[in-house]
Amino acid sequence: MKNTMRAQLGQSVNLTPQLLQAIRLLQLTAPQLELEMRQALERNPLLETEEDEIGETDAESEAAIEAATVEAAAWDELPEPSFLAGGGTIGEDDATARIAAGESTDARVRLLEQLRLTWDDGELAMAVFWLDRCDDRGYLELDREALLAEGAAALDVAIDGLEAIRQRLLHGECPGLAAADPSECLRAQLAVLRPSAERTLALRIVREHLDALASQDHSALATALGVDGAQLRSAIALILSLRAHPLERDADEQTHVVPDVLVWRTGDGWRVGLSAGAMPKLRVSPHCEQALAGGGSDHTALRGLLDEARWLVRGIAMRNETLLKTAQVLVERQREFLERGEEALAPLTLKEVADAIGMHESTVSRITSGKYIQTPRGTFELKRLFAVRLEGATVGAAAVKAMVKRLIESEPTNAPLADDAIAGLLARQGVRIARRTVAKYRDQMSIAPANLRRTQPQARTMSGF
Known part of the structure; x- marks a missing residue:
């Protein structure tokens, strides 16, 4: 055997403990940051809280932000989180995956963490593609065929292979997802149940007669299926025990949120500020810092605590500064939405916001994940202010969905608008979408088809399905 030596050049990101801490702080929500601060105060005697009023910026805070920007360049060079960015491969060398943090509140992120243990990189990349194109309820946001074509081109994979991954997600840990x-x-949820006569009948109903089920015309449904009332009631009871949406909030999950950002309107325009929970006043004790300023080896352990305290203060300062800058850009770009509502939600991407604040898309992804903004129009996640531009249109999908809802709400009760008629009305407004896209948005809003809205005006929405 002959031993040889070979030189090889490569690039990598070295994550220092301080940078890892800064990244973890970036991803924390307001309640999580408050908990982190309380734990740090208990663990490190050199930290203390400030009694200044919220919103007041002193020289020490500005110095902390300035010092923290030294790490910003390395921060922005980190691998982009694939799920939030909508692509890429998740590998075992993803440094951000090793960051210690609490479990994500997003079921899709938790599922990816589980799949990482058994799926290879290629399969994970395709899973990321599908999950990134699901809405908060777990349904695909766009037409399946269009997404297959998009994913096959973006990932350079076969359409059959991409669809096979969707089927694995559909019948996997969270049945119905994607x-x-x-x-x-509903069929995916029924498929995992034990075989029975009720399940077989329920599968026929959701596959062939879901509209009849939604209209609650049980006699017509029993006649069409050729079953008696008792059998039909058993099958319907089984269907009603299923989840209406793939992803649903747990019954015991906290239903209220603490906003990270506050937005209000003044005579000069829209103002943006951080909430009290998102901007904790934490500092290094000046008396302890002065006491440790001298030399000597007797205080080695305390100096370690001092460095830890300084990095925590800097990390929080950088996190708050990034959150505020990002929120200001979002509010500036979506002023029309704040003033007029959903139909004025402008298309906006992570890259556009990242370019505006001079940071990487991955930084914007992390700082907006799980964060809430309180506005005169309600409290919602920051990611709601991002919108995908529809092909051939100047508006986003959320705005089009709001237009569809408005047209249906204002339609004559005796002559409801069909999906193709709605598509035609939108085309007159410069928004050209297919009839099936109108039908998809209508289903997402749980609005019944035109024939059901005409025959049963008292039940203009489908009950959960």
Whole structure:
């Protein structure tokens, strides 16, 4: 055997403990940051809280932000989180995956963490693609065929392989996830149940007669299926025990949120500020810092605590500064939405915001994940202010969905608008979308088809399906 030596050049990101801490702080929500601060105060005697009023910026805070910006360049060079960015491969060398943090509140992120243990990189990349194109309820946001074409081109994979991954997600740990419509979601949940006569009948109902089920015309449904009332009631009871959406909030999950950002309107325009929970006043004790300023080896352990305290203060300062800058750009770009509502939500991407604040897309992804903004129009996640631009249109999908809802709400009760008629009305406004896209948005808003809205005006929405 002959031993040889070979030189090889490569690039890598070295994550220092301080930078890892800064990244973890960036991803914390307001309640999580408050808990982190309380734990740090208990652990480190050199930290203390400030009694200054919220919103007041002193020289010490500005110095902390200035010192923290030294690490910003390395921060922005980190691998982009694939799930939030909508692509890429998740590998075992993803440094951000090793950051100690609490469990994500997003079920899709938790699922990816589980899949990471058994799926290879190629399969994970395709899973990321599908999950990133699901809405908060777990349904695909766009037409399945269009997404297959997009994913095959973006990931350079076969369409059959990409669809196979969707099927694994659909029938996996969270049955119904990445479903194209409610019928597919319900069928996936029924498929994992024990075989029985009720399950077989329920599958027929959700596959062939879901509209009849939504209209609650049980006699017509029993006639069409050729079953008696008792059998039908058992099958319907089984269907009603399923989840209406792939992803649903747990019954015991906290239903209220603490906003990280506050937005209000003044005579000069829109103002943006951090909430009290998002901007904790934490500092290094000046008396302890002065006492440790001298030399000597007797205080080695305390100096370690001092360095830890300084990095925590800097990390919080950088986190708050980034959050505020990002929120200011979002509010500035979505002023029309704040003033007029959903139909004025402008298309906006992570890259556009990142370019505006001079940071990387991954930084914007982390700082907006799980953060809430309180506005005169309600409290919602920051990510709601991002919108995908529809092909051939100047508006985003959320705005089009709001337009569809408005047209249906204002339609004559005796002559409801069909999906193709709604598409035609939108085309007159410069928004050209297909009839099936109108139908998809209508289903997402749980609005019944035109024929059901005409025959049963008292039940203009489908009950959960």
